[in-house]
Amino acid sequence: MKQNTLKHACRYMATLIVVMLHSLAFTGAAAGNPYLAKSGETPMKTRVATCAISGGFMHLYTAVDHKLFGKYGLQVEFISISGSGTSLAALSAGEIDLLYCAGEATIPGLASGIEAKLVAAPLIGIPWVVLARKEIKTPEDMKGMTIGINTPGRLIDRLAKDFIKRFNLGNDVKIRPVGGQGQLEPYNAMKAGIVQAALVTPPLEVGGKREGFNVIFDFRTLNASSVYSALQASNRVIRERPGLVQRFVAGMAESVHFAENNPDKAKSSISKILRLTDDVALQSAYETYARAIVNRSLLIPAEAVADGVENARNIGVNVKRKPNELFDNTFASDLQKSGFLKELWSGDDKPK
Numbered sequence: 001m002k003q004n005t006l007k008h009a010c011r012y013m014a015t016l017i018v019v020m021l022h023s024l025a026f027t028g029a030a031a032g033n034p035y036l037a038k039s040g041e042t043p044m045k046t047r048v049a050t051c052a053i054s055g056g057f058m059h060l061y062t063a064v065d066h067k068l069f070g071k072y073g074l075q076v077e078f079i080s081i082s083g084s085g086t087s088l089a090a091l092s093a094g095e096i097d098l099l100y101c102a103g104e105a106t107i108p109g110l111a112s113g114i115e116a117k118l119v120a121a122p123l124i125g126i127p128w129v130v131l132a133r134k135e136i137k138t139p140e141d142m143k144g145m146t147i148g149i150n151t152p153g154r155l156i157d158r159l160a161k162d163f164i165k166r167f168n169l170g171n172d173v174k175i176r177p178v179g180g181q182g183q184l185e186p187y188n189a190m191k192a193g194i195v196q197a198a199l200v201t202p203p204l205e206v207g208g209k210r211e212g213f214n215v216i217f218d219f220r221t222l223n224a225s226s227v228y229s230a231l232q233a234s235n236r237v238i239r240e241r242p243g244l245v246q247r248f249v250a251g252m253a254e255s256v257h258f259a260e261n262n263p264d265k266a267k268s269s270i271s272k273i274l275r276l277t278d279d280v281a282l283q284s285a286y287e288t289y290a291r292a293i294v295n296r297s298l299l300i301p302a303e304a305v306a307d308g309v310e311n312a313r314n315i316g317v318n319v320k321r322k323p324n325e326l327f328d329n330t331f332a333s334d335l336q337k338s339g340f341l342k343e344l345w346s347g348d349d350k351p352k
Contacts (some may be wrong), residue, residue: 046098049079049100051086061269066265097233110321118227119331123230131209139217142196148197242331
């Protein structure tokens with residue numbers, strides 16, 4: 001009797017151990033991606049906008065194009081708004097839930113008091129180059145020349161001033177606003193001979209070099225900790241719909257992984273949005289935005305935000321908020337704490 005009882009107890013314990021191990025394995029797997037939609041869950045609708053059409057927003061284009069957000073229970077409506085100021089106003093007014101824009105372009109607005117924050121930064125760095133006319137070979141050749149920018153006070157203006165200061169050209173080079181919201185206006189002004197240099201990002205520099213223009217300085221060589229492409233959410237959405245923000249950030253992290261491992265699909269997404277078929281230009285954009293300045297962790301560097309606030313103050317922005325009030329790393333940090341990033345990049349390099 002005692003022997004049968006002992007055997008029964010042993011079988012029970014063995015079964016219990018198997019169940020526990022299975023449960024732990026399941027929990028570990030679920031912990032690797034705890035943001036997936038549950039079976040039968042109604043998708044959360046969300047509107048996300050970009051502030052321009054740019055190769056630098058490749059990861060959002062790729063995620064939307066290849067339906068990466070669907071598995072996270074998100075039904076995404078994607079729109080494009082021209083200009084960081086206009087898009088921040090739309091975010092603040094609740095016309096959009098999330099904004100994808102260059103952090104350096106929106107930090108001045110956030111610092112001035114707009115109730116929104118940076119919540120993820122897939123790209124960190126300055127992928128700009130100074131492109132000059134054929135007769136100009138070096139920065140020193142710019143003496144007596146003019147750099148074209150779109151509008152004073154924007155990132156392109158700050159970078160032009162940085163270039164002039166870096167090469168001690170303060171008394172010799174002028175900056176001329178030529179209007180517009182993007183890079184094409186200064187670029188076309190350079191082509192027309194109105195200015196002698198312009199600042200551009202990939203893939204526009206490829207076309208410029210084909211036309212005989214010279215890259216006389218590459219900001220990418222500085223390895224600067226600058227917030228380039230970043231996801232932003234209003235304080236209201238962060239407060240009232242944190243689950244939406246968290247899942248969207250997870251979807252963006254997966255898009256970073258997807259783009260790095262599926263170059264043809266990522267380039268296809270850029271090609272569609274930019275209406276670009278030039279293979280060399282597409283490769284330039286891909287190498288820059290999927291590899292050179294990618295930030296797998298999506299964490300926003302505090303020092304870069306602080307630098308952005310100081311730059312905003314220097315151009316006359318009435319700074320009302322402290323740097324640490326402009327970003328929230330809670331969502332990106334959770335990707336690491338949950339084991340999601342470790343699972344996502346399993347077999348690859350550690351998140352950087």
